Amino acid sequence: MAKVKVLKMDGSPAGDIVLSDDIFGIEVSEYAVHEVVKNYLANQRQGTQSAKTRSEVRGGGRKPFRQKGTGRARQGSTVAPNHVGGGIVFAPKPRDYRYSVPKKVKRLALKSVLTSKVQEKEIIVVDSIAFDAPKTKDAIAFLSNVSAGKKALIVTAENDLNTIKSASNIQGVKTTTVGELNVYDILNHVSFIVSKDAVEKIQEVYA
Numbered sequence: 001m002a003k004v005k006v007l008k009m010d011g012s013p014a015g016d017i018v019l020s021d022d023i024f025g026i027e028v029s030e031y032a033v034h035e036v037v038k039n040y041l042a043n044q045r046q047g048t049q050s051a052k053t054r055s056e057v058r059g060g061g062r063k064p065f066r067q068k069g070t071g072r073a074r075q076g077s078t079v080a081p082n083h084v085g086g087g088i089v090f091a092p093k094p095r096d097y098r099y100s101v102p103k104k105v106k107r108l109a110l111k112s113v114l115t116s117k118v119q120e121k122e123i124i125v126v127d128s129i130a131f132d133a134p135k136t137k138d139a140i141a142f143l144s145n146v147s148a149g150k151k152a153l154i155v156t157a158e159n160d161l162n163t164i165k166s167a168s169n170i171q172g173v174k175t176t177t178v179g180e181l182n183v184y185d186i187l188n189h190v191s192f193i194v195s196k197d198a199v200e201k202i203q204e205v206y207a
Contacts, residue, residue: 002025007146008128023114032109037184051092054081054086122190124193129163139163149189149191153192154194157197157200181202
């Protein structure tokens, strides 16, 4: 089992925590991570893009010029794709890009990225994450105290409004809860800052 140092919000040590190998010490599955990230990005797509085919473009009912004698290539309509203002070949239409991934694959991917954070020493466990008031200045000081990278994901056990508001204006920093954790966010941020009670909840939920 991996042992990680626990810090206070001021950066001072607050003991150690032992992480479960079932969650933070498995064999990383790159396949599962790739599948879940691909699924997450596909599900974020709005699918509202739309263009007109030649049957939907206005005009084109009349032959633009006679078939022979002009020296030009024959044309039957001005809405053909080779004309400016004509229709689009295989025009994109609104569609739903959403699809599902098996729960076992999602869970394996989440455990894989959590394990990789431990292996790469990018996990920062904090004894307790709480702000007296929503202040960006306090959040910046906190991130500096725990030596967080420019892109950091702050994870708490439950929604904390002061924490969310304090970090909301800091570029590259995102807050989330254990229940809303996803593989993409963990991979997309260098530092994985998690409260001690959030770690315990992760181990309880995903054991």
